[in-house]
Amino acid sequence: MVAHRKSRSLTTTILFLLFAYICLIWLPLHQLGKRHHQHPQPPPLDSTFTSQTTIHLNSTVEKHPVPSYIPLPTSPTSIPRIQYDFPPESRPERKARLKKQKAVKQAFLHAWNGYKDHAWLHDEVSPQSGGYMDTFSGWGATLVDSLDALIIMGLDEELDLALEAIAHIDFTTTRSEDVNVFEITIRYMGGFLAAHDLSHGRHPVLLQKAQELGEMIYNAFDTPNRMPQMRWEWSKSAQGEGIEAGERTSLAEIGSLTLEFTRLSQLTGNPKYFDAVQRITAELKQGQSRTRLPGLWPVFIDAKSLNFGWSQFALGGGADSTYEYLPKQHILLGAQRDEYRLMYEAAMETIKSKFLFRAMTQAEDKRILFTLNAMGLMGGALHGVEYVQEHLKCFLGGMVGLASKVFNRTEDMWIARGLTDGCIWAYDSMPTGIMPEIMAVSPCEDMEKCPWDEGKWYEDVLGQAIHSRKYLEHAQDVVEREGLSPGVVGITDPAYNLRPEAIESIFIMYRISGDKSLQDVAWRMFQNIDRVTRTKYGHSAINDVRNPLPKLSDKMESFWLAETLKYFYLIFSDPELISLDEYVLSTEAHPFKRPS
Structure with a gap:
């Protein structure tokens, strides 16, 4: 009897010790392992700002x-199918794809956690030093820009965590x-609207914040001709003073508000946001034939006097997204207004006849295409021509592909x-496998036949004929x-700024063509x-893509998470995730639900 009691006591002791081990040691370690990629609650908000x-x-x-x-169109019509069937x-293909997708997601989490732990509710984290920067009004650009990527x-x-934080953003100051x-x-309005669309309206704070921001930015349109002041002197508006549109306004800036403002009108039912951008479109349409x-x-226009007489023409920085938004606005409006198609077709004809060129490369089996820069016409011919390629121009492949499907071109x-x-x-031409910001290339004389000519290449490098050894x-x-x-x-700017334009076009062309080599x-x-x-x-x-160990600039803009890594993630996703037949992606890669 005593022996039995001792045995039961020993069993009880062992069970107690096992229970204590599970609760005090194994379980915490197990949970720690599960939380390996989760960082602690971000630091509290900086309450000194408003004071x-x-x-x-x-x-x-x-x-x-x-x-x-101007009334918002409300009866969308059919648009040709965009995505490849x-x-x-x-099973092996799926396994390989998901492995790559997981690697992209891990890179996203690495950058997101760096921002969350060191720059929460600031615009950008300094990825090398762990500091922060407020480059876009200090409202948490990376946080808001990344909302849809998190979804x-x-x-x-x-x-x-992000939803809890954005409720505290004050767009009035x-x-x-x-x-x-x-x-x-x-970055901000697009981030809110896309997250709202992707979450099917489950989080009212997203549309609420988009409206707050829309009301705030709408004041920038309160000029004599209703063209927005793009570098808006907001404190003048706050104090009842008048503002005017700029005399040297970037084409890309003034022409690339259409998607976000239109989507805000579609979701709120308030036509004033669509009206604001449609007035810009009317001026661009009227001025398109007078340049x-x-x-x-x-690249620059006088928005104050609506003068289109500037002489610098390019499709990269300063101009890019105005052209990009022509087919995309057509899609978002459900093909209910024809001017976006007509404007795109007029632009495309000039691009094809005067700006498109083939680069002379050793890859003779491929037509490597770029677009030049010019200063306009002189005596019927282009002058001030530069055969340069900017990373910012890499959106063009995706734009032309998308428009080819939508407009049956x-x-x-x-x-x-x-x-x-x-x-x-x-990209493949650089030692790091990364394209520089700006590079000059050797143009072909013929679009169809362009054999590699080393002598011509050397002449183009020097900018003159080679007459001697x-x-x-x-x-x-x-x-x-x-x-x-x-x-x-030549490489005018050898830096790489984490830009998304190349992978953007590769993603779109993959979704259009189904070409798995992409x-x-x-x-x-x-x-x-x-x-x-x-x-x-x-x-x-980084400062130089030719250097395998380049210097770091300690700069990570919000588009690294919002665009670049999102496109990398999506190209390794099931094609029905953000289908191009259901969503239209903004210039910041924010997916807006297409009207049905």
Whole structure:
């Protein structure tokens, strides 16, 4: 009897010790393992901001009210199918794809956690030093810009933290002297609206914040001609002073508000936001035939007097997204207004006849296409021509591909692929496998036949004919000193700023064509970028893509999470995730639900 009691006592002791071990040691360690990629609650908000600022933009009285609003179209019509009809994938294909998708998601979490732990509710984290920057009015640009990416990647706990934080953002005040209307619209408003659409309206705070921001930015349109002041002196508006549109306004900035403002009108039922951007469209349409290169607009316009007489023409920085938004606005409006198609077609004809060129490369089996820069026409011919390719121009392949489907312009699809292949070639031409910001290339004389000619390449490097061995050796020295790959004649800006435009076009062309080789290209690009740019607290822009160990600029703009990594993630996702037949993606890669 005593022995039995001792046995039962021993069993009880063992069970107690096992229970204590589970509760005190194993369970905490197990939970720690589960939380390996989850960082602690971000630091509290900086409460000193509002006390240091005396001006708030609350209720204002319009000085130049609109007599009546342009009505928002409400009866969408059918648009041709965009996406390729993908066949079912095999189990090995799915396994390989998901492995790559997981790697992209891990890179996203690495950068997101760096921001969350060191720059929460500031605009950007400094990915090398762990500091922060407030470059876009200090309202948490990276936080808001990344909202839809959190939803797309299924990061529900991170989304809950973000939703809790955005409720505290005060859009009535900022430390910034002026507000960049374009950047605020595409990063903040676009982020709120896309997250609202993707979450099917389950979080009212998203549309609420989009409306707050829309009401605030709408004051920038209160000018005599209703053209917005793009670098908006918000404190003047807050204090009842008048403002005017700028005399030197970037085309991209003033022409790339249509998607966000239209979607806000669609969701709220308030036509004034659509009215605001439709007035800009009317002026662009009227001015399109009155420029020095009819069909295209100059990089800068006088928005105050609505003068389109500037002479600089390009499709990259300063102009890009105005062209990009022509087919996309047509899609978002459900093909109910024809001017966006007509404007795109007029622009495309000028691009094809005067701006498109083939680069001379050793890849003779591919038509590597780019677009030039020019200063307009002189004596019937272009002058001030530069055969340069900017990373910012890499959106063109996707734009032309999308428009080819939407507008039934099948004859342009080879151009879409050639422009996309041009950016792929530019990436592969660099020692790091990453394209620089700006590079000059050797143009072909014939679009169809363009054999590799090393002598011509050297002449293009020097910008003059080679008449002697001395000139040839000089050209060879330049090539070696500047690290120029065959076909590249100069690198104006060797930096890489974590830009998304190349993977954007690769993603769109993959979804349009179903060409799986583009997934291989994307994976190669992602691995190279991640390897070269990864830092302790995220990923950093680099100073020179020719250097395998480049200097880091300690700069990570919000589009790294909102665009670049999102496109990498989506190209390795099931094609029905953010289908191009259900969503239209903004210039900041924010998916807006298409009207049905």
